[in-house]
Amino acid sequence: MKTKLIVGLGLFFFAAQTYAVDPRPMSYSKPKKKVSAPKEEIQTVPSLPIRETKTAPVKETPKIIKETVLDGFEANDWLPSNADGTTIKTNLDVGLGKIGRALQIDYDLAQTKQWVAIIKDISISELDGKAIQFYLKSRGAVNNAEVKLIDDDGTNYGYKFPLKPKDTWELVTIDLDDFSYWWGGNSKLDLVTQFGLAISAGEGGTGTIYLDDLKLVDSWKKQQEKVQSGVLDGCDSLEGWKIEGDQGTTSKMILMPGKEREAIGSEYKFGSGKWIQFTKSYPVEITAKSVFSFSLKWTGEQNNFEFKLVDKENTTFGKKFPLARKDEWQEIRIPFSELSYWWGGDDKELNMKNIKLIGFAVSFPKGGEGLILIDNIKVDVMP
Numbered sequence: 001m002k003t004k005l006i007v008g009l010g011l012f013f014f015a016a017q018t019y020a021v022d023p024r025p026m027s028y029s030k031p032k033k034k035v036s037a038p039k040e041e042i043q044t045v046p047s048l049p050i051r052e053t054k055t056a057p058v059k060e061t062p063k064i065i066k067e068t069v070l071d072g073f074e075a076n077d078w079l080p081s082n083a084d085g086t087t088i089k090t091n092l093d094v095g096l097g098k099i100g101r102a103l104q105i106d107y108d109l110a111q112t113k114q115w116v117a118i119i120k121d122i123s124i125s126e127l128d129g130k131a132i133q134f135y136l137k138s139r140g141a142v143n144n145a146e147v148k149l150i151d152d153d154g155t156n157y158g159y160k161f162p163l164k165p166k167d168t169w170e171l172v173t174i175d176l177d178d179f180s181y182w183w184g185g186n187s188k189l190d191l192v193t194q195f196g197l198a199i200s201a202g203e204g205g206t207g208t209i210y211l212d213d214l215k216l217v218d219s220w221k222k223q224q225e226k227v228q229s230g231v232l233d234g235c236d237s238l239e240g241w242k243i244e245g246d247q248g249t250t251s252k253m254i255l256m257p258g259k260e261r262e263a264i265g266s267e268y269k270f271g272s273g274k275w276i277q278f279t280k281s282y283p284v285e286i287t288a289k290s291v292f293s294f295s296l297k298w299t300g301e302q303n304n305f306e307f308k309l310v311d312k313e314n315t316t317f318g319k320k321f322p323l324a325r326k327d328e329w330q331e332i333r334i335p336f337s338e339l340s341y342w343w344g345g346d347d348k349e350l351n352m353k354n355i356k357l358i359g360f361a362v363s364f365p366k367g368g369e370g371l372i373l374i375d376n377i378k379v380d381v382m383p
Helices: none
Strands: 041-044 065-071 079-082 087-093 102-108 115-124 130-140 144-151 156-162 166-175 180-183 192-200 206-218 230-233 242-245 250-257 262-269 275-284 290-300 304-311 316-322 330-335 340-343 355-363 369-381
Touching (some): 065 115, 079 087, 102 115, 115 144, 130 144, 166 206, 192 206, 230 275, 242 250, 262 275, 275 304, 290 304, 355 369
Antiparallel strands (some): 041 065, 065 206, 079 115, 102 206, 115 192, 130 166, 242 275, 262 369, 275 355, 290 330, 304 316, 316 340
């Protein structure tokens, strides 16, 4: 059942969660619709080397990269909002942008652990195989950037990453497959009608960010063949893993000696939060007889462990159980039959032919701090 998100302009809130996936650091409302169409489509042909043949040099047919300019930041027409105790000011930085002008955002989060944000009506109708791209420059405190896509019924998809202060322009590219459902609407992202960017507290305090040249581009992600059986991840690298946590937690991804070679994992402190999780995208196709297995080791307070599967419609199935056998490697096997519906999607059915994400989480009851390690993630099919 769809829930219409109706809130006033500039109204934001932090949404607290009690368990993993759905970090929901904040939400904001939509101004009255005046959806702007994407600007002109640009086709960029990259230069490719000449390929030698026995007869004569032959130039390869270049791949066409399609780019749609969503906003060149040539006007200060973004709507700012802020939480109580914070301030935000937007200016047009004339002549100092990466390309022409740039939008300058000065903010002060003070010690509120809150946020500031900007939002604009921007229409994005083509989502498959696409990525969001823009130039970013950040100065001041180390905080977080949150990019949000919002459709007409208030469904919010988001992507969060740390701001790294530097005086040079950074090209940020976020594949649309890396956005996840945060709140509102029906958990399915349809035609995007609004684009938002927020700054949420890390260190807090003051800072300035500059934005330029917002585009929709073709994704460069390779379309991997779906795995039905075998090793999904040997856990010898942190590449592709993303970590997040509830408000009040601190956590980081680590690579340590594992059961076989290396193992991925997280060092975490719950603080006032309730969960941390780390996830990775895997193209997986499973059946009702599929079994997931991995090696697990942990230390610290005895909390709950969560294993989750997320499909293309963001339907989430999972299993939660208390951690046991501290400080020793143990083999965990989870048949699909032991997973249950948790949230997301429209029909509470997992699309087993289109699994896109696997997640591991640690959640209350005790909190505190600890270490969790995972090694050798596999999927097999029972006879």
